Amino acid sequence: METGFLPRGRFQELLAVLHRSGYRCLGPQVRDGAIVYAAISVAEDLPRGARDHQAAGHYRIEQTASPRYFGWANGPQALKPLVFAPQEVLWRARRQADGGLELHQEMPPAERLAVIGVRACDLAALALQDRHFLGAAGDDPHYAARRAELFLVAVHCSDPSDVCFCVSTGDGPQASSGFDLALCELDSGFIVESGSDRGAVVAAELKLEAVGADARAAAARQADAARTRQHRSLPGRDLRAVLFANLEHPRWGEVAGRCLACGNCTSVCPTCFCHASVETPALDGGASVHARAWDSCFSQGHSYIHGLTVRSDTRTRYRQWLTHKLGSWHGQFGRSGCVGCGRCISWCPVGIDITEEAAAVCTGAADE
Ligand code: SF4
Ligand code: SF4
Known part of the structure; x- marks a missing residue:
């Protein structure tokens, strides 16, 4: 108003x-x-x-x-x-004399x-x-x-x-x-x-x-x-179907050849919310600190599940980032996870552009 x-x-x-x-x-x-x-x-x-x-x-x-x-x-x-917060302690645990645990939530x-x-x-x-x-x-x-x-x-x-x-x-x-x-x-x-x-x-x-x-x-x-004055665009607002129909598109391998897996794009992205849990136990086993820290599709640990790194190479990590951001977010939140801020383009050290990558996979798709 x-x-x-x-x-x-x-x-x-x-x-x-x-x-x-x-x-x-x-x-x-x-x-x-x-x-x-x-x-x-x-x-x-x-x-x-x-x-x-x-x-x-x-x-x-x-x-x-x-x-x-x-x-x-x-x-x-x-x-x-x-x-x-990029990194913050959520709670602390301390072992009591009777062997029980005292838990303390740490609030901002x-x-x-x-x-x-x-x-x-x-x-x-x-x-x-x-x-x-x-x-x-x-x-x-x-x-x-x-x-x-x-x-x-x-x-x-x-x-x-x-x-x-x-x-x-x-x-x-x-x-x-x-x-x-x-x-x-x-x-x-x-x-x-x-x-x-x-x-x-x-x-x-x-x-x-x-x-x-x-x-x-x-x-x-x-x-x-x-x-x-805006001249960049995505090829559509709901790219679910075309992205998931093109999981073996050669462009994923091409972009992986440039991507450094540095995670800058996910750090600057205002919608990325993934985090890792970080446990820091005292050496004597008497206490432990539980923190969370931003994590990224591009880190090796992010897809480590039960002894196996599910996405072991940059091709699958970049594909995970883009197909989640522009595809499976629709199922979770009813829209894509990209708000068009362009940060991931500017702050990518090798200049990878999400609008170009999405267009390459979604238009002129390899298996169409
Ligand atoms: S352009 Fe989209 S994907 Fe890139 S940082 Fe902004 S919201 Fe995230
Ligand atoms: S910022 Fe660029 S180089 Fe770094 S992980 Fe993202 S796409 Fe790859």
Whole structure:
């Protein structure tokens, strides 16, 4: 719901309202040559004028004279690490004098977190993570604790990168749900929409101005331009049948010849949720620490089952990743696991492009 206009010079007021409401604010900043979420206290912390240039195996930040804070597409980090920690202790066990075990669940510290600058693709990915971690089998307590305290300030994408294809997956570039507030950034300021009751409370405190006809027209033009500038796409939204009909396609072997099995693609992917359990017992057998850590289709251990590594080569690991992401996710979640953010393309050290690989397997299929 559109609520009003916040002039650029008053952006600090949004941060002040969130801070007063008890939130620690995270926003985009340039660190080590990439956009990442980090703590912000003042608007000047935001990456004014930063633009990202992305291509297969390529990511660079350019500094421009633009007044905009959000004129970039994304960085390697989505919302995933804020709710599903890359590595965390879940519980500890200690042996008692009578031989019994004392178990202690270790929970993350409670913290209200407002994340500013969230993209539409990342909201779609978070909705998928919610389906996994807050699903029918019950809530994952660590995920649920972090998720409940998130306040999400989305910013509609005005400048998708060359690897973005969220139009093709139906997930962007405009944020349509899953946010508390959404901002449309124009040179002069921000059109503010609220998407939840608590978002409406924050918007009301801002005492926003009326949105002018010029601002509304500029926002519509910007949204159209963001959509039309995307040139990558997947060959369809439901590729289950064609992918599973082509499990012996020669392209799997060809891509395996380039793939380093490094797992970068799964680390940056905002929807990948696989993890490994890590037990660290004390040498005397008196205690043990149970942790979980992100895992990947590309690691050898990920398919180790009862003395056997089921996917022993890169060909079958890459095939597992792509056929799960674009195929069997439909059976689990009713849609594909790709939200078109393009991160796996930019951050692949050898520039493997999921849209090219999917097209190669699905169109001109070997056994058609
Ligand atoms: S598969 Fe690639 S493009 Fe799709 S959501 Fe994951 S990182 Fe983004
Ligand atoms: S596709 Fe690229 S990023 Fe993914 S494991 Fe292979 S080399 Fe690494």
